[in-house]
Amino acid sequence: xxxxxxxxxxxxxxxxxxxxxxxxxxxxxxxxxxxxxxxxxxxxxxxxxxxxxxxxxxxxxxxxxxxxxxxxxxxxxxxxxxxxxxxxxxxxxxxxxxxxxxxxxxxxxxxxxxxxxxxxxxxxxxxxxxxxxxxxxxxxxxxxxxxxxxxxxxxxxxxxxxxxxxxxxxxxxxxxxxxxxxxxxxxxxxxxxxxxxxxxxxxxxxxxxxxxxxxxxxxxxxxxxxxxxxxxxxxxxxxxxxxxxxxxxxxxxxxxxxxxxxxxxxxxxxxxxxxxxxxxxxxxxxxxxxxxxxxxxxxxxxxxxxxxxxxxxxxxxxxxxxxxxxxxxxxxxxxxxxxxxxxxxxxxxxxxxxxxxxxxxxxxxxxxxxxxxxxxxxxxxxxxxxxxxxxxxxxxxxxxxxxxxxxxxxxxxxxxxxxxxxxxxxxxxxxxxxxxxxxxxxxxxxxxxxxxxxxxxxxxxxxxxxxxxxxxxxxxxxxxxxxxxxxxxxxxxxxxxxxxxxxxxxxxxxxxxxxxxx
Amino acid sequence: xxxxxxxxxxxxxxxxxxxxxxxxxxxxxxxxxxxxxxxxxxxxxxxxxxxxxxxxxxxxxxxxxxxxxxxxxxxxxxxxxxxxxxxxxxxxxxxxxxxxxxxxxxxxxxxxxxxxxxxxxxxxxxxxxxxxxxxxxxxxxxxxxxxxxxxxxxxxxxxxxxxxxxxxxxxxxxxxxxxxxxxxxxxxxxxxxxxxxxxxxxxxxxxxxxxxxxxxxxxxxxxxxxxxxxxxxxxxxxxxxxxxxxxxxxxxxxxxxxxxxxxxxxxxxxxxxxxxxxxx
Numbered sequence: 001x002x003x004x005x006x007x008x009x010x011x012x013x014x015x016x017x018x019x020x021x022x023x024x025x026x027x028x029x030x031x032x033x034x035x036x037x038x039x040x041x042x043x044x045x046x047x048x049x050x051x052x053x054x055x056x057x058x059x060x061x062x063x064x065x066x067x068x069x070x071x072x073x074x075x076x077x078x079x080x081x082x083x084x085x086x087x088x089x090x091x092x093x094x095x096x097x098x099x100x101x102x103x104x105x106x107x108x109x110x111x112x113x114x115x116x117x118x119x120x121x122x123x124x125x126x127x128x129x130x131x132x133x134x135x136x137x138x139x140x141x142x143x144x145x146x147x148x149x150x151x152x153x154x155x156x157x158x159x160x161x162x163x164x165x166x167x168x169x170x171x172x173x174x175x176x177x178x179x180x181x182x183x184x185x186x187x188x189x190x191x192x193x194x195x196x197x198x199x200x201x202x203x204x205x206x207x208x209x210x211x212x213x214x215x216x217x218x219x220x221x222x223x224x225x226x227x228x229x230x231x232x233x234x235x236x237x238x239x240x241x242x243x244x245x246x247x248x249x250x251x252x253x254x255x256x257x258x259x260x261x262x263x264x265x266x267x268x269x270x271x272x273x274x275x276x277x278x279x280x281x282x283x284x285x286x287x288x289x290x291x292x293x294x295x296x297x298x299x300x301x302x303x304x305x306x307x308x309x310x311x312x313x314x315x316x317x318x319x320x321x322x323x324x325x326x327x328x329x330x331x332x333x334x335x336x337x338x339x340x341x342x343x344x345x346x347x348x349x350x351x352x353x354x355x356x357x358x359x360x361x362x363x364x365x366x367x368x369x370x371x372x373x374x375x376x377x378x379x380x381x382x383x384x385x386x387x388x389x390x391x392x393x394x395x396x397x398x399x400x401x402x403x404x405x406x407x408x409x410x411x412x413x414x415x416x417x418x419x420x421x422x423x424x425x426x427x428x429x430x431x432x433x434x435x436x437x438x439x440x441x442x443x444x445x446x447x448x449x450x451x452x453x454x455x456x457x458x459x460x461x462x463x464x465x466x467x468x469x470x471x472x473x474x475x476x477x478x479x480x481x482x483x484x485x486x487x488x489x490x491x492x493x494x495x496x497x498x499x500x501x502x503x504x505x506x507x508x509x510x511x512x513x514x515x516x517x518x
Numbered sequence: 519x520x521x522x523x524x525x526x527x528x529x530x531x532x533x534x535x536x537x538x539x540x541x542x543x544x545x546x547x548x549x550x551x552x553x554x555x556x557x558x559x560x561x562x563x564x565x566x567x568x569x570x571x572x573x574x575x576x577x578x579x580x581x582x583x584x585x586x587x588x589x590x591x592x593x594x595x596x597x598x599x600x601x602x603x604x605x606x607x608x609x610x611x612x613x614x615x616x617x618x619x620x621x622x623x624x625x626x627x628x629x630x631x632x633x634x635x636x637x638x639x640x641x642x643x644x645x646x647x648x649x650x651x652x653x654x655x656x657x658x659x660x661x662x663x664x665x666x667x668x669x670x671x672x673x674x675x676x677x678x679x680x681x682x683x684x685x686x687x688x689x690x691x692x693x694x695x696x697x698x699x700x701x702x703x704x705x706x707x708x709x710x711x712x713x714x715x716x717x718x719x720x721x722x723x724x725x726x727x728x729x730x731x732x733x734x735x736x737x738x739x740x741x742x743x744x745x746x747x748x749x750x751x752x753x754x755x756x757x758x759x760x761x762x763x764x765x766x767x768x769x770x771x772x773x774x775x776x777x778x779x780x781x782x783x784x785x786x787x788x789x790x791x792x793x794x795x796x797x798x
Contacts, residue, residue: 388563
């Protein structure tokens with residue numbers, strides 16, 4: 001949005017393909033067309049790198065290459081086998097991988113790019129007296145480089161993030177960090193990943209040489225703790241809830257918490273500890289308050305602070321929904337949802353509103369095993385592409401009958417934002433939703449495709465509106481409404497014309513779907 | 519056979535349809551891409567085994583034998599249930615990774631005139647691309663339709679059970695890549711024992727349709743080196759229910775041909791003998 005408004009001038013895309021993977025891909029491209037510069041680092045010429053010459057808006061005539069002011073730079077990126085670095089999974093494990101081969105051709109790692117870019121900027125600014133340049137000139141940027149390509153040592157960056165004490169010794173835990181400037185650390189949760197000067201993330205001790213917690217396989221943030229709030233695995237009195245599942249418990253002999261994992265608790269705070277009346281902060285937590293990151297140490301269902309909505313979980317309908325909200329009839333959608341109403345990002349009439357019948361079906365997007373997110377790593381692989389070669393929509397036999405769709409044929413799916421075409425897969429797996437006594441058909445759309453690569457197709461995210469959740473700003477692209485019709489979509493200027501015709505038929509205005517309450 | 523006979527046991531009851539076996543096979547054996555077309559047959563865009571497809575994961579959508587209970591979601595559900603809008607009952611997805619069966623009695627090997635197809639020291643059947651002359655006799659000989667000639671090349675290709683990897687003491691690429699151990703590799707005798715236990719286990723768990731396919735040394739091909747645990751009849755997976763080595767009748771045919779030839783020769787000799795006597 002800041003790009004469309006002209007406030008955002010430059011954009012680095014590193015392993016990301018918003019022209020396919022982000023909601024309302026048309027607006028994403030129009031945003032990129034309004035930049036001064038765009039840097040794309042990827043394995044292949046993904047859609048976000050070529051929209052200015054062969055993107056959908058060039059075809060419809062909405063953009064002309066010679067009118068686009070954005071300077072686009074493409075840099076081939078090194079793959080994970082061509083560089084050292086870490087993967088962090090959703091279990092918080094930081095797992096190190098070692099470079100196996102040198103990158104081919106001009107391909108370089110992201111680390112190489114960022115380091116040498118920083119180095120060149122510093123060289124460019126050297127001798128400047130402009131106070132604005134001072135922070136960059138004063139920045140320490142001295143990573144050791146290695147090999148013919150001058151690849152920065154990823155290991156050294158990890159050591160810096162992990163942190164150092166006053167004498168330059170590696171820190172082993174975030175509890176050693178001081179707020180007096182004597183310690184240095186890139187990010188507290190990773191403090192200790194380079195404890196004892198050893199890359200703890202690179203540990204690969206096999207499972208048969210350690211217990212089932214596998215604390216010596218890689219490293220987990222924070223503090224190599226494998227399960228958070230693990231004090232809760234023991235009863236309030238500090239004994240395990242279950243002997244078979246015992247995990248962390250209080251050792252009265254030693255006066256410490258102990259167990260299979262690193263205890264997530266003040267190490268010597270006894271289970272029966274009661275804080276003083278005037279204690280504050282972590283000191284005010286009792287010995288049976290396991291949720292130490294919460295102010296009161298308790299698990300929260302009622303959330304009085306920290307969320308834009310709440311304090312209790314509830315149900316809201318999606319931004320575009322065929323149904324009213326049975327739970328909150330007056331407030332069908334989250335009243336604090338983040339909307340961006342503007343030309344090209346219009347919302348649908350929902351529930352019993354007039355015009356909702358123009359988009360009578362539910363669309364949900366999903367993934368396939370054979371492709372990875374926006375396809376940059378899979379749609380250029382012949383072996384993966386031949387397994388899922390084309391964009392398709394999944395519909396039930398009943399919807400196929402209702403709209404004259406043929407298995408293997410083409411269908412066009414339309415929203416107020418855009419229209420896409422997909423091959424039709426008629427399957428009993430897709431079943432109509434029955435809500436409030438009414439049956440509504442669903443359309444399943446895998447979102448991986450775009451016009452470039454070995455396996456090509458329209459991008460499902462062309463159909464999405466940008467509507468974000470108020471807390472984490474996650475785009476809402478798993479539930480919306482649409483129409484479906486047999487046959488391929490129009491080409492050229494006829495495509496936006498079709499979408500405009502739908503908007504007008506549904507009576508869509510800038511205010512449609514933007515209300516807080518009915 | 520200098521080594522123990524090895525094989526595949528593909529337990530389809532744990533296959534998740536990820537197709538990692540197909541990709542690993544193609545990567546290891548450097549097999550070309552062979553078609554970028556959507557079949558619109560569930561998630562199966564591979565369709566069949568062939569010259570450039572040595573593992574094929576079948577996806578079969580079918581009504582579930584015993585339906586799950588559907589929970590009523592809202593009022594009016596009962597009427598909605600009486601007039602269902604879409605497919606009735608629950609559905610299940612059968613997934614199965616098919617491969618060359620490495621038959622005990624392999625017809626492809628019997629008919630190969632060049633010796634390109636041979637029985638390895640591991641008891642597997644391998645076709646050598648530097649010897650194959652592209653005659654194509656093996657293609658109709660295979661009772662499973664596995665081996666095929668590559669277009670624009672003519673030579674026949676099929677699964678080698680990663681002969682090069684076996685030689686180096688490694689398991690085949692597909693088995694290595696399989697994340698659920700649906701594809702198990704090992705000594706055939708061991709695999710057969712393990713498979714029998716697995717079938718019993720499934721039967722006890724109420725999966726009465728579980729059955730083995732290709733495990734029996736007394737079947738029409740003398741048992742497969744690659745056998746399967748299926749959850750329905752073989753035909754459902756596109757497998758022949760009662761495969762027979764196509765060269766089974768060859769000895770009898772030669773015998774008949776021999777008898778015929780002998781009769782013919784005898785007849786001719788008799789003719790000559792008779793006419794000769796007449797001339798005198």
